[in-house]
Amino acid sequence: xxxxxxxxxxxxxxxxxxxxxxxxxxxxxxxxxxxxxxxxxxxxxxxxxxxxxxxxxxxxxxxxxxxxxxxxxxxxxxxxxxxxxxxxxxxxxxxxxxxxxxxxxxxxxxxxxxxxxxxxxxxxxxxxxxxxxxxxxxxxxxxxxxxxxxxxxxxxxxxxxxxxxxxxxxxxxxxxxxx
Numbered sequence: 001x002x003x004x005x006x007x008x009x010x011x012x013x014x015x016x017x018x019x020x021x022x023x024x025x026x027x028x029x030x031x032x033x034x035x036x037x038x039x040x041x042x043x044x045x046x047x048x049x050x051x052x053x054x055x056x057x058x059x060x061x062x063x064x065x066x067x068x069x070x071x072x073x074x075x076x077x078x079x080x081x082x083x084x085x086x087x088x089x090x091x092x093x094x095x096x097x098x099x100x101x102x103x104x105x106x107x108x109x110x111x112x113x114x115x116x117x118x119x120x121x122x123x124x125x126x127x128x129x130x131x132x133x134x135x136x137x138x139x140x141x142x143x144x145x146x147x148x149x150x151x152x153x154x155x156x157x158x159x160x161x162x163x164x165x166x167x168x169x170x171x172x173x174x175x176x177x178x179x
Contacts, residue, residue: 003120003121006120006121006153007120007121007122007123009153010027010028010029010035010121010123010125011029011032011123013028013029013032013034013035013038014028014035014152014153015027015028015035015038015039015042015148015151015152015153016028016117016125016152016153016154016155017130017138017144017147017148017152017153017154017155018113018114018117018154018155018157019111019113019114019141019155019157019158019159019160020109020111020113020114020127020159020160021083021109021111021114021159021160021161021162021166022137022159022160022162022163022164022165023129023130023131023137023138023139023159024129024130024131024137024138024139024140024141024143024144024154024159025127025128025129025130026039026042026043026126026127026128026129026130026152027039027054027125027126027127027128028125028126029123029125030051030053030064030095030098030124030125030126031064031095033095033097036051036097036126039126039128042148042151042152043128043130043131043132043133044132044133045128045132045133046133050098050099050100050105051098051105051126051127051128052085052105052106052107052126052127052128052166052168053098053104053105053106053107053124053125053126053127054106054107054108054109054114054118054124054125054126054127055106055108055118055123055124055125056108056115056118056119056122057108058073058076058077058106058108060118060122060123060124061104061106061124062091063091063093063094064090064091064093064094064095064098064104064106064124065088065089065090065091065094065104065106066088066089066090066091067091072171075171076171079169080107080108080110081108081109081110081115082108082109082110083107083109083110083111083162083165083166083167084107084166084167084169085105085106085107085166085167085168085169085178086105086106086107086168086169086170086171087103087104087105087168087169087170087171087177088103088104088105088106088171089102089103089104089171089172090102090103090104103170105168107127107166109166111160113155113157113158117155129165130144130147130148131147132147139159140158140159141154141156141157141158164179165178166178167179
């Protein structure tokens with residue numbers, strides 16, 4: 001699928017499986033409630049569970065997170081790109097299904113396959129492990145195809161070498177939520 005076609009596919013409610021630093025992930029347009037519902041259905045994931053959003057640059061989260069001054073942007077990028085997720089205060093225009101306690105989890109990955117995907121589609125997508133709830137992580141392309149077949153577009157590639165998911169830290173309080 002060419003990147004313009006892939007962007008249109010995602011923007012129209014499609015779900016994509018892609019390699020991340022530690023396992024295959026599932027992504028969709030976080031602003032499209034139908035695609036969020038579809039992803040939750042495919043994964044058998046509780047609807048009240050929050051998502052991490054990934055993008056190739058902070059600007060792609062306009063309307064989702066608050067705006068930042070230069071010093072705050074420097075603080076964000078001290079850990080980005082990389083396997084670090086910040087919990088950031090949500091913009092008032094942010095869809096309700098993306099925030100919890102007024103905050104949204106956002107990451108800019110440094111993993112080449114994720115960066116290439118995100119740069120090519122020029123949009124933020126959700127990032128949740130592709131495994132169904134309570135099942136083991138999906139570690140390769142063939143397994144992702146077997147799990148999801150024609151239900152999602154599977155991006156070819158190998159996962160990274162990280163053994164654990166990204167660290168999550170509250171941007172305001174600096175408290176580490178997940179190590």
